[in-house]
Amino acid sequence: QVQLVESGGGLVxxxxxxxxxxxxxxxxxxxxxMDWYRQTPGNQRELVARITAGGITNYxxxxxxxxxxxxxxxxxxxxxxMNSLKPEDTxxxxxxxxxxxxxxxxxxxxx
Numbered sequence: 001q002v003q004l005v006e007s008g009g010g011l012v013x014x015x016x017x018x019x020x021x022x023x024x025x026x027x028x029x030x031x032x033x034m035d036w037y038r039q040t041p042g043n044q045r046e047l048v049a050r051i052t053a054g055g056i057t058n059y060x061x062x063x064x065x066x067x068x069x070x071x072x073x074x075x076x077x078x079x080x081x082m083n084s085l086k087p088e089d090t091x092x093x094x095x096x097x098x099x100x101x102x103x104x105x106x107x108x109x110x111x
Contacts, residue, residue: 001026002026002100003026004024004096004101005024005103006020006021006093006095006102006105007020007021007023007105009093009105009106009107010106011110012108012110013109013110014085014086014109014111015084015085016109017082017084017085018085018107019081019082020079020080020082020093020105021077021078022034022077022079023075023077024076024078024095024097027097029071029073029076030053030073031053032053032098033051033053033097033098034050034051034071034078034095034096034097035047035050035051035095035097036048036049036050036078036094036095037093037094037096038089038091038092038093039092040090040091040092045094046060046062046091048060048067048080048093049063049068049069050069051070051078055071062088063082063089066082066085067080068080068081069081078095080093082107085107085109086109087111088109089107089109090107090108091106092105092106093106093107
């Protein structure tokens with residue numbers, strides 16, 4: 001059974017930082033590309049960041065220079081370090097791998 005479990009969301013003031021974690025099971029993590037998406041009510045999910053199995057990263061334009069995706073293959077975990085947070089970063093953040101999704105974690109940035 002595949003499971004992706006996000007954690008680390010919460011409420012933070014603008015300019016602050018959060019680190020999201022996504023711990024996986026049931027997938028061959030070291031061979032898997034991992035994504036972070038986010039979604040706000042009434043909008044489509046937006047790709048925030050991606051890291052390939054080889055460690056190559058890509059970011060959405062709105063988060064470049066502020067967010068960093070990383071992975072720890074020994075822990076089957078992918079991270080999203082979010083710095084200089086803005087109110088517009090408020091969303092539910094999801095971890096994904098191929099067709100598998102986590103349940104999401106809420107990030108709220110107050111102004």
